[in-house]
Amino acid sequence: MKAILITRKGGPEVLEMHQLPAPVPAAGEVLIRVAAAGLNRSDVYSRSSAVYGGASGLDIPGLEVSGHIEACGPEVVRWKKGDAVCALVTGGGYAEYVAVPEGQCLPVPNGMSLVEAAALPETIFTVWLNVFRTGKLQPGERLLVHGGTSGIGVTAIQMAKALGSPVYTTAGTDEKCRWCESLGAKKAVNYKTADFEEAFKEIGMDVILDMTGGDFTEKNIRLLRTDGRMIFINSMRGRKGVIDISEIMSKRLVVTGSMLKPRDTAFKTQLAAEVEKFVWPLVANGAVKPIIYTTFPLKQAGEAQQLMESGGHIGKILLQVN
Numbered sequence: 001m002k003a004i005l006i007t008r009k010g011g012p013e014v015l016e017m018h019q020l021p022a023p024v025p026a027a028g029e030v031l032i033r034v035a036a037a038g039l040n041r042s043d044v045y046s047r048s049s050a051v052y053g054g055a056s057g058l059d060i061p062g063l064e065v066s067g068h069i070e071a072c073g074p075e076v077v078r079w080k081k082g083d084a085v086c087a088l089v090t091g092g093g094y095a096e097y098v099a100v101p102e103g104q105c106l107p108v109p110n111g112m113s114l115v116e117a118a119a120l121p122e123t124i125f126t127v128w129l130n131v132f133r134t135g136k137l138q139p140g141e142r143l144l145v146h147g148g149t150s151g152i153g154v155t156a157i158q159m160a161k162a163l164g165s166p167v168y169t170t171a172g173t174d175e176k177c178r179w180c181e182s183l184g185a186k187k188a189v190n191y192k193t194a195d196f197e198e199a200f201k202e203i204g205m206d207v208i209l210d211m212t213g214g215d216f217t218e219k220n221i222r223l224l225r226t227d228g229r230m231i232f233i234n235s236m237r238g239r240k241g242v243i244d245i246s247e248i249m250s251k252r253l254v255v256t257g258s259m260l261k262p263r264d265t266a267f268k269t270q271l272a273a274e275v276e277k278f279v280w281p282l283v284a285n286g287a288v289k290p291i292i293y294t295t296f297p298l299k300q301a302g303e304a305q306q307l308m309e310s311g312g313h314i315g316k317i318l319l320q321v322n
């Protein structure tokens, strides 16, 4: 099969297309003939950062795919050859075939194209886990999500709105802010030209999904209302921030965070079941849609990652494979 390898740590040029044997599905796994793969920030870190694993020259990036099931390993109960699925994978998505535990696959929602479905798993699983399961966002409670036009942001805006919560966001240009508001955010603030704390301090937030960290941390803590929850999923402005402990005590705040990629199959399978039960109906009725900025052919994975790093996109970037 054709697959993109991270041949060494570096820029987009280290992503090379190679011919490799297709994986063989183990017990409980299915082999997917990949139609499309979604890009995620983590793919860029896997390629460029020494802190992330994958320096062997044999790592295939990619955390989500869609496609048809080509073969089933022993003990697979739900799926059969030919089923159309999308799946959360733990690497290996930038390839013509990938083997994945059957519990990490979900059916392609009715009326959605196979390619579009590749835009769903990573962001929906992440938002469900952090905003709804951990953050316990309730209808009517306010959510602030930074990075409103990121793959995560566009999903969080739609899911929170669909489940009855007003959503607020930040983004780096006025155009991106207006776009977030057209998607359903109550208000978006351009963090490069305005102070989001000033903009939101009158109303306060119940839950904050934060990918920024750094200097935004103390502002986030001040913005949280009593019993508020802050969940970190990255720290793009810096890993260190100032936290006023008295704010945490007096408002009984919960400050936590998570990383989805290293979680085990049992955890991801359980999460997939929750997503299918609680979020898939929102996708089926059109309340949560894949927001696709553009699609590249698999061989242009480097260009696709370059676009992601430039920040020029809104929503998801996909690789079309088969």
Ligand SMILES: NC(=O)c1ccc[n+]([C@@H]2O[C@H](COP(=O)([O-])OP(=O)(O)OC[C@H]3O[C@@H](n4cnc5c(N)ncnc54)[C@H](OP(=O)(O)O)[C@@H]3O)[C@@H](O)[C@H]2O)c1
Pocket (backbone or CB within 6 Å): 039, 040, 041, 042, 122, 126, 146, 147, 148, 149, 150, 151, 152, 153, 170, 171, 172, 173, 176, 191, 211, 212, 232, 233, 234, 235, 236, 237, 258, 259, 260, 261, 308, 311, 315
């Ligand atoms: N922990 C987990 O399990 C998990 C899972 C999935 C994703 N994530 C994280 O979630 C984030 C979004 O992922 P994605 O794949 O959707 O990426 P993406 O589409 O590339 O989005 C990155 C976002 O970060 C914002 N951003 C970048 N630098 C910033 C800065 N200095 N200050 C404020 N905002 C900044 C960008 O906003 P502007 O362009 O408007 O500046 C953009 O909206 C990434 O940080 C990723 O690592 C974590």
